[in-house]
Amino acid sequence: MKKAANFLDYHIRRWYTQVDEALANESGVLAEDGVPVRKVVVAAAIQNPYAGEGYSDDLSKIVNCSKELGAEFGRRLVQALAGDSAQSYGKACLVGAEGEYEHGNGFLTTSFANPIREALGGGSAWIPSTGKRSEIGGGIDVPLACKDALYVRSHYDTITVNFPDSPAPDEVVVIFAIATRGRIKARLGGLTFDQVEGKDGLR
Template sequence: MEIRKIVTVVEETRKDGEKMVTPPTRKASVAAVIKNPFAGKYVEDLTELMEVGEQLGEILAKQAVKSLGITKEEVQSYGKGAIVGEKGELEHAAAILHPRLGKPFREQVGGGKAIIPSAKKLGGVGTGLDVPVHYKDAAFVRSHYDAMEVRVPDAPRADEIVVAVVVTASGRPHARIGGLQRNEIKGEDGLR
């Protein structure tokens, strides 16, 4: 795996609408810009990218938790995403994100019974991606339905992939649309 750069962004919301957010909500994205070994060619076996996903799951999640200044057990929500440069395929993002990235990601965030929401797309330099997040142990906790935009100004180049994870230390500011609450989850099936 060839990493050109890693970009970390921490977003802290102190006021939303006309009301202060106390304590502020915090979320972090960590994105790696990597060389796509299969750019410009069709390859049937994508195992190499699956292995890259496994490595990045640990590296990026560990950095995201650290950047929030919390313990892994304090992570509340998570998500993942990838942007493939124009000489790649959407399946290259899928190979990185789905088969193996999840297990090391969950280990770095203290568990996670819910599916890790994801987004992927093809795009050129500066393309943004809204990475969806939800509560890590129960996907139906509405207060934690959110997203964070990930954008690297000089990536992905045609032969690169931007791979990102997002973690939060809370739900949305002023969440009040009802539904399952974090303190009500059973955490048995990853849904409720």
């Protein structure tokens, strides 16, 4: 059953915001500068317009409003950052049983991602992404990587999320995650975030 649209052509049943703050690593070692890692997740449970309809070559009912959806994600992410800056990002989707995994990917295109990049003050590296079909309450590990240069080893990270009442069989949960710094006490060498921030020659 098609539900009434409440965000352009989408029916969004629920928004989620999660903030995780780590003060020390798994060994109890604090960050040298005392600054915690804040990971912010914004997600939306959206009715899948193709749920239960079988195969379709045309996914425009998902893609057409992606730009505006991304802008709203960006606004919510910045609000949750509360003045902090994002250094890494990642995206994911959970697709309810009546949909295809490809339907979830339809929500995560460049049209969706670019307004988020803009809201976060830029991001020239590709955005790591994952997804799967899921039962209600299923979890997923969202990968994170540096937003300005992929090969910053300290910023390879993950945040695990789940949504107790989503996705319903006819829904997709669209997920975007950001982090304010790399792993605490990362010590594998390589480029640092300070070396690549704002420098177009390092990607």
